[in-house]
Amino acid sequence: MTLRSALLALLSSGPLTGYDVAKHFSSSVGHVWHAPDSQIYPELRKMLAEGLLSGQSVPWGTRGATKTEYALTPDGEDALREWQSQPLAYVRDRDPARLKAAYFEWAPPGVAAQQLRAHIAHYEEQRLQTLHMIEALERRVHPTLARRLGRYAEEEREQVVRFKVFAYEGQLARAEQEIAWAKRGLQILGEAERPESPDPL
Ligand code: VNL
Numbered sequence: 001m002t003l004r005s006a007l008l009a010l011l012s013s014g015p016l017t018g019y020d021v022a023k024h025f026s027s028s029v030g031h032v033w034h035a036p037d038s039q040i041y042p043e044l045r046k047m048l049a050e051g052l053l054s055g056q057s058v059p060w061g062t063r064g065a066t067k068t069e070y071a072l073t074p075d076g077e078d079a080l081r082e083w084q085s086q087p088l089a090y091v092r093d094r095d096p097a098r099l100k101a102a103y104f105e106w107a108p109p110g111v112a113a114q115q116l117r118a119h120i121a122h123y124e125e126q127r128l129q130t131l132h133m134i135e136a137l138e139r140r141v142h143p144t145l146a147r148r149l150g151r152y153a154e155e156e157r158e159q160v161v162r163f164k165v166f167a168y169e170g171q172l173a174r175a176e177q178e179i180a181w182a183k184r185g186l187q188i189l190g191e192a193e194r195p196e197s198p199d200p201l
């Protein structure tokens with residue numbers, strides 16, 4: 001189960017309370033493996049029960065309440081390495097955009113182009129977000145990464161950063177590919193934006 005791997009990976013940056021796991025998750029690894037908070041909390045409890053995480057009660061507020069701070073156990077670290085050692089399980093394509101595009105002849109007038117424009121807008125937004133993430137990682141100001149780097153010797157940090165950036169370079173390339181694909185679709189539909197003025201002869 002890959003949510004579990006993402007949580008092990010996140011907690012390898014250091015111990016976090018459940019609330020902070022959810023917070024860090026959505027601003028870091030959640031960009032490559034989305035999961036809602038409603039899945040994160042029960043999974044943390046299962047991982048605790050299975051001994052992959054330890055849970056320490058830490059004070060919360062001023063009224064004697066406590067919250068659980070989760071940390072990787074040695075078994076949790078083994079599980080993280082074991083997961084890295086497993087080959088990826090590729091799944092057959094199930095791509096809603098490609099499926100729909102394959103039958104655009106059924107689209108009411110204007111609808112196919114409108115959907116392709118929405119596709120472009122979605123991936124342009126993702127492209128920008130990804131560029132910002134890459135910048136935050138490279139500058140080492142991303143809070144999750146900054147915590148993580150504190151656990152490494154200076155000479156190891158470069159590689160730790162590079163792998164995170166590498167993951168987002170893949171996401172960036174995909175966003176650009178999706179934008180190019182949808183623009184090609186607009187051309188096929190005869191809806192491509194005309195250049196402002198014709199090329200001078
Ligand atoms: C980390 C930080 C991971 C920022 C990220 O995505 C990220 C991390 C994979 O140090 O775990 O965007």
